Amino acid sequence: MPPIGSDLHRWIAETSLPDLYAICAALILAAWLIYWIGRDVWRWAWRRRHVVFFHPFQSRIRHSWRRFAHVHLPKGMAWLDIPKYRQALVLAVMLAANVFGLRFRTQSWTEAQKRAGSLAVINLIPLCSGVSFGLPADLLHVDRQTLAWFHRWVGRICVLHSILHGSLLVSIARKTTLASPRYVVPIAAGCALILVIPVTCAAVRRRHMQFAMKCHYLLAMTSIGALFYHLVERQSSYRWYLIGAVGLWLFISAVVCLMAVWDQKPWRPSRNEVIMNSVSNFLWLDITMPLNRTIHPGQYVQLWMPRTSFRAFFQLPVFYIAFWEDGPTQRTVRMVAEPRLGLLRKLYHDALHSPSKQPVTVLGPYGHPLNFHRFGTILFVVEDIGFFRALSYIDKLVQASGKREVMVRKLEVIWKRRVGSDGGFLFLTYLRAREPLLLTEYSQGIHHGWMNGCRNF
Incomplete structure (x- = not known):
């Protein structure tokens, strides 16, 4: 019987390098998921046994x-x-x-160009993360912005591979015409992939977020459809990678939707509704959630409101939780948004005439909270609407400090608010609290709707 090492060496020698690249990436991702899932299970078991959780070992080098x-x-x-x-x-x-x-x-530059096409297809797999970044980000224990950054750069690398693979057409054009579907379809796929980059750049996303996302999805579907035709026509084995990528997107999207449906149970008479009000140039949204759904500071939800308009049917806007209050049977969650453009502006103007109420499907909450409990002094420097993202942390620290459950004894908040139509900023608010009693008064003042004044403790 040959040794295992020789079999492994023979298998590696016979496997193409793009396939090895995909296998190694999948193993790294699986190890990352197993580590975080195992860590969460261990923490849950430790809390169940010892009630209070603490880190048995903390390395200064790691921090x-x-x-x-x-x-x-x-x-x-x-x-x-x-x-x-x-x-x-x-x-x-x-x-x-x-x-x-x-x-x-690689023996020649032509072989590297052909291999670039295989790597472009493989890099499409991590791009298929479902309709929302929330669930994949929670499973991988990264924040939503980091996963979105990773998504953008993997897409750019995929485009670079596509351009390198498409350079083969230069030598082909010298021998034959490119007017046949054999070459027109892959050219269309490459052009669609390239166009995704300019329509989703930072400047476009800041001003026309929903337009950029719609163009992104249309171009992505066009490129995947054309690429699938190209791979099937060439009888390439990498068509199975593309089918797996589409299947992964459908699976993650189905899991997200099923989790939302199971949590809210729309077949019951009482459905989730969102109440929208316009106060102090902000859009305030209140939703009710069951008590068994745990909420942590810094988390966010995505709301699907198909009855608002036709465009809203295809949108999942993100709302960060400002604070919440527990009732006898349900939990009331309040969120704040700045109505700049698109759907939020429409909702703001509708709520400006009269508070509106409509059914909603809630995805989330998503996000992992930051741990501030071991710090004695905390300084929040927030800008404009970002104050309400930090409000849930402030509220929890206020309550925990009042009960002497944390080390926090000094909390300072610098709020930098936007003033005027020119987009300038002015430091309007400086909040400071040294004692739990004053922190509690500050929290209660915010919960009663204090927004415009400056208040010092």
Whole structure:
């Protein structure tokens, strides 16, 4: 019987490098998921047994590396969508892996160009993360912005591979015409992939978010359809990777929808409804959720409101939870949004005439809270609408400090609010509290609707 090492070496030698690239990426992702799921299960079991949870071992080296990874890079790197050292390290690993998969064991430049097409198809798999980043981000224990950043850069790498693979047409055009469907369809797929980058750049997303997302989905569906035709026509084995990517998107989307349906049980007479009000140039939304759905500070939900308009049927806007109140049978969750453009502006104007109420489907809550309990002094520096994202943390710290459950004894909030139509900013609010009693008064003042004044403790 031959040794296992020789069988493994023979299997590696016979397997193509793009396939090895996909297998290694899948193993890394599986190991990451198993680690976080196992850690969550261990924490849950420890809490059940010991009631109070504490970290048995904390390494100073680990925390120092974590602080280094979150340091911001110079402003020029932020323009390139690489804001922190952590993102720069992840991007360097991704580029190195793709370059290695592209050039290792290649005999000619033509072979590398053909291999680029295989890598482009493989890189489509992590792009298919479902209708929402919420559930994948929670499973991977990363925040939504990090997963969106990873999604953008994987898409850019996929476009680079597509351009490199499409350069084969230069030599083909010298021998034959490119007017046949054999070449027109893959050219259309490559053009659709390339157009995704400009329509989803930061400037377009800030001003026309929903338009950018609609163009993104239309171009993505066009490119996947054309690419599937191209792979089937060529009888390429990588069509199964593309089918797997589409199946992954459908599976994650189905799980998200089924979880939302199971939590809300729309077949019951009492359905979830959202109440919208316009107060102080903000859109306030109140929804009711069952008590068995745990909510943590800093989390967000996505609302599907198909009865608002035809456009709203295809949108899942994100709302960060400001605070919540528990009732006898249900929990009331309040969220705040700034009505700038699109659906939020329409909802704001509708609620400006009269408070509106309509059925809603809630996806979430998603997000992992930050742990501030071991700090004695906390300073929040928030800008405009970002104050309400920090409000849930402030409220929990107020309650825990009043009960002497945390080390927090000093809390300061600097709120930088937008003033005027020119988009300028002015420091209007400086809040400070040193004692739990004053913190409690501050929290109660916010819950009673205080918004415009400056209040100092």
